[in-house]
Amino acid sequence: MKNALKILSILFLSILMFSMKQDKPTKVIFFGDSITQAGIGPGGYITKMKEMLEKQGIKSKYQLIGAGIGGNKVYDLFLRMEDDVLAQNPDVVVIYIGVNDVWHKTSHGTGTDADKFTGFYNAIIKKLQSRGIKVICCTPAVIGERTDNSNAQDGDLNYYSGLIRNIASKYDCPLVDLRKEFISYNLKNNLQNKESGILTTDRVHLNDTGNQFVADLMMKAILK
Template identity: 65%
Template sequence: MQLLFRAALIVTLFTVTSFRPRTQKVIFFGDSITAQGAKPGGYIVKMKEALTQKGIGNDYDLIGAGIGGNKVYDLYLRMDDDVLAQTPDIVFIYIGVNDVWHKTMFGTGTDIDKFEKFYTAIISKLLDRHIRVILCTPAVIGEKNDFTNQQDGDMNAYSQVIRNLAQKFHCGLVDLREIFHNYELKNNPGNKDFGILTQDRVHLNDNGNQLVADKMLEALLAK
């Protein structure tokens, strides 16, 4: 009887262990917005909290890999060390603000054709490793909702490049550009430049972090 009990216990433990989902490693690859997202109150931290509330916090390991000032070619140059070496299951790519913004600020930035080429190379390297890729369009450089922010033309164009790449490579897409614009239309009647979703026209405030966390979580958990 005791031997039967032990055998049944072993089978039960084996079954539970075998069907326990493997923890998915998720890397958020980007610039200072992502770097801040990994700090208290940031969107990555908010995502961790939401997963825990859903009872699936142990199913995902969320890792921030953002560096301030990064553009798309910076991501390409450091992806081997900062992403591939960690063998992730899922990677969110959230880049583009500095590629546009630095054109005006410093006379640098990234021309749109080079932006597409580097972005394509990043996607290809990830897909070659059978990593699930989720692309994010850059949200805002200024929160005016009537497309009168200085960089709105470029932001729309670069966002469209990312949408096209998501379709071409069958990647997930979090269209923050569209999501933020729709939010601003409803919640920014004074057409303010900042203070609705950002602290300073670019970096997220608490509302912005919550919105990004909600939308990225939807993409992460999508079947």
């Protein structure tokens, strides 16, 4: 009799713990720069994702957290990863970085060389994956929306996006290829070859259409 009660107690506790685990929302942290920092504001891509989840009736299943800081480069993410990401015990981390690593080479003289960019990016993924965290990688989108390859940083953006694609493949990480998607969108919708105003406000930061565009792409990766 005592053994039967003991078995029933263990079974009940197991069912209870499983139920609690099932009810726990998937915690997703978006790790990046000013684009992600703005993503949690009104009309930002993370805010739009929360609204999309609510419309689908699955808002309680996901907890979306923005961890973006303006001006950040890949080594900034590495340095603050412990406090801003790992301390929160996320299930998924979306890495959206690279614009400043390229842009600041000419604007501030403080960009990130390709070998250092790859080294820090690799280290971030290794650390996250060692904690059992799923990592989603994103390529940097644009620094200028002209479609004739006349944006000053097009060459570097394409190169660094290639680096991220290779890293994502190496570590078996899902990829949100914003670089590819933004170029494709602009080729169809930027017929006047404008520098900004299609998906961005200032060649880099997202306007309302851009925030929705990124939200849609991110959502596919998260739900998948």
